[in-house]
Amino acid sequence: GGARRWTLNDFEIGRPLGKGKFGNVYLAREKKSRYIIALKVLFKKELQRANVEHQLRREIEIQTHLRHRNILRMFGYFHDESRVYLILEYAPGGELYKLLTSQPHKHFTEEASANYIHQLASALSYCHSKNVLHRDIKPENILVGTDGEIKIGDFGWSVHAPSSKRETVCGTLDYLPPEMVEGRAHDKTADIWSIGILLYEFLVGRPPFETQSYNSTYDKIMRCEYTFPEHVSSGARDLIIRILKKDPRARLPLDEIIVHPWVAQHVPQEK
Ligand SMILES: Cc1cc(Nc2nc(/C=C/c3ccccc3)nc3cc(N4CCN(C)CC4)ccc23)n[nH]1
Numbered sequence: 001g002g003a004r005r006w007t008l009n010d011f012e013i014g015r016p017l018g019k020g021k022f023g024n025v026y027l028a029r030e031k032k033s034r035y036i037i038a039l040k041v042l043f044k045k046e047l048q049r050a051n052v053e054h055q056l057r058r059e060i061e062i063q064t065h066l067r068h069r070n071i072l073r074m075f076g077y078f079h080d081e082s083r084v085y086l087i088l089e090y091a092p093g094g095e096l097y098k099l100l101t102s103q104p105h106k107h108f109t110e111e112a113s114a115n116y117i118h119q120l121a122s123a124l125s126y127c128h129s130k131n132v133l134h135r136d137i138k139p140e141n142i143l144v145g146t147d148g149e150i151k152i153g154d155f156g157w158s159v160h161a162p163s164s165k166r167e168t169v170c171g172t173l174d175y176l177p178p179e180m181v182e183g184r185a186h187d188k189t190a191d192i193w194s195i196g197i198l199l200y201e202f203l204v205g206r207p208p209f210e211t212q213s214y215n216s217t218y219d220k221i222m223r224c225e226y227t228f229p230e231h232v233s234s235g236a237r238d239l240i241i242r243i244l245k246k247d248p249r250a251r252l253p254l255d256e257i258i259v260h261p262w263v264a265q266h267v268p269q270e271k
Pocket residue numbers: 017018019020024025038088089090091092093094095143153
């Protein structure tokens with residue numbers, strides 16, 4: 001069970017997988033079971049300096065209780081005098097955004113995009129059924145599993161709905177809905193907006209409101225102003241248009257995204 005007390009001595013540490021804001025992620029193996037995991041090491045000093053310990057506690061509380069094929073598992077955590085260690089599922093396919101940028105035309109096929117959105121919508125529908133919002137769905141937070149399935153990780157921004165959390169939104173605006181850009185209250189429909197952004201990015205290779213400046217991205221989001229390149233099919237456009245609505249209540253609900261005709265035509269329905 002996940003309740004046992006882990007220490008660093010239980011693991012053999014492998015190569016670094018990536019460098020995050022508060023520390024690095026390493027490939028690691030639990031010695032007794034020889035089970036491969038990813039060990040995320042966070043420095044307490046950095047966490048204190050950024051005043052995010054409460055956010056980390058929330059991430060641990062939330063992610064250790066979620067069980068879904070498309071959500072990266074957190075098996076447990078432990079800490080020593082200077083670091084906190086998160087024991088995470090190892091996704092052998094690497095980062096989704098690297099897969100996206102390595103595509104010949106820098107975007108996924110309609111079939112791959114529909115399958116990814118189907119998986120994302122079912123993972124989010126599961127989260128929402130537990131009253132958990134992710135709030136930070138973007139390609140950097142998505143990994144690829146053994147069979148090419150995707151895994152949402154990094155619940156660092158997740159909260160229990162509804163929330164008017166006003167943590168400073170650092171980083172890109174590209175994935176935030178108008179109500180979060182304006183720091184107003186947001187709910188589960190904020191996550192629905194972000195999978196509309198992701199679907200556009202999977203199909204086009206860049207998010208719909210991307211510009212050279214923060215302010216012009218802000219304006220485009222608030223005006224919901226975007227266009228499609230020629231190659232995007234009418235079915236995909238229809239779905240994106242039904243998701244990227246400024247009014248949160250007008251956005252297509254997750255269970256309707258999952259059965260939208262454009263998704264259904266690409267995704268084997270036995271799921
Ligand atoms: C938590 C976790 C990571 C993970 N797997 C992987 N993470 C990261 C990069 C991780 C990372 C971490 C922090 C900041 C930036 C990146 N890169 C990876 C690269 C991988 N390879 C093997 C597959 N190749 C196609 C690409 C390089 C495999 C797994 C990776 N499983 N579970």
